Amino acid sequence: MRLPGAILTMALLGGQADDPSLAKSRTLDCRDGDTVAIRVRVSNPNQNVLTAVTFPDLVQNVVSSWNDRDLSVEYQGAKLFLKLLAKAEGHLDVVTAAGTHVRLYITPTGAGQEYDGHVVLKTAAAKSAEEAASKLPDALELVRAMRLGLVPAGASIRRGGDALVSVTGDVEGRLALVYETTAYRGYVIRIVNKSPKHAYQLDVTRFSSSRLVLIGAKSLLIPSGKSTLIYLVLWK
Structure with missing residues (x-):
C-alpha cells in the first residue's frame, strides 16, 4: 500500500x-x-x-x-x-x-x-544448515489455513472435542480443532469470556512454549459473554 x-x-x-x-x-x-x-x-x-x-x-x-x-x-x-x-x-x-x-x-x-x-x-x-532446514513457510501456510478454516495440502484435521484446556477466572479455553502435518501440529482453541460484566484482554504470551512456532488470535479483546479463537502452531 x-x-x-x-x-x-x-x-x-x-x-x-x-x-x-x-x-x-x-x-x-x-x-x-x-x-x-x-x-x-x-x-x-x-x-x-x-x-x-x-x-x-x-x-x-x-x-x-x-x-x-x-x-x-x-x-x-x-x-x-x-x-x-x-x-x-x-x-x-x-x-x-x-x-x-x-x-x-x-x-x-x-x-x-x-x-x-x-x-x-x-x-x-x-x-x-540445520537451522535453515527448519524455516517457517509451511507454518505460515498452516496458520493462514487455520484462520480461514481450510485444510492445506499435506495436512489432516480432526475435531478437538471441545476439551477444556485452560481456565482462568471467568475465562476458559476449549480445544476446537487439531491440524497435523509432517513437521507441525496446529491447535485452534476457543477462548470464552463468561463474565457477565467485564471484557477480557487476551495475553497470547501465556501460551508460550519451547515448541511454539507461530501464534495468532482472531481478536485480543473479548467482550463479556463472547469468545474468540487463537491459533497455535508447534513443532512435533
Whole structure:
C-alpha cells in the first residue's frame, strides 16, 4: 500500500511525540526466523505516533492476529509502519520478497517513555544448515489455513472435542480443532469470556512454549459473554 509523503515523513521521525528525543533510531542485524522486539508508543485521539521498521528487502506479506482497533499496519516497499491504538502487546510476522521471515514482538510504551521511532534491520550471517532446514513457510501456510478454516495440502484435521484446556477466572479455553502435518501440529482453541460484566484482554504470551512456532488470535479483546479463537502452531 502506497503512503502519502507526509505520512512517510512522520513515520520516519517517529510521528508526533511529546518529546522528539524519546523517539529512538536503532540498526539491528537480523536473520531468517529471528524475533525482534519493537517498542511502539500508544497513540491517542490527540496524538498519532508511528514506528517505522525498514527491512533488508521488500515487504511481501504480513501475517497479523491483531484486531484493527488495537494495531494499524501499513507497508510500502521495504518499510513497515506501526501505529498502536491500545495498550497491548503481541507478535507480528513479516515475510520479505526474498523469503526472509522476521517476527516482530510489539510492546507498548506510554508518555515520557522511550520508544522506537525507526528500526533498520540489516541482513546478518546465514544460519547453520540445520537451522535453515527448519524455516517457517509451511507454518505460515498452516496458520493462514487455520484462520480461514481450510485444510492445506499435506495436512489432516480432526475435531478437538471441545476439551477444556485452560481456565482462568471467568475465562476458559476449549480445544476446537487439531491440524497435523509432517513437521507441525496446529491447535485452534476457543477462548470464552463468561463474565457477565467485564471484557477480557487476551495475553497470547501465556501460551508460550519451547515448541511454539507461530501464534495468532482472531481478536485480543473479548467482550463479556463472547469468545474468540487463537491459533497455535508447534513443532512435533
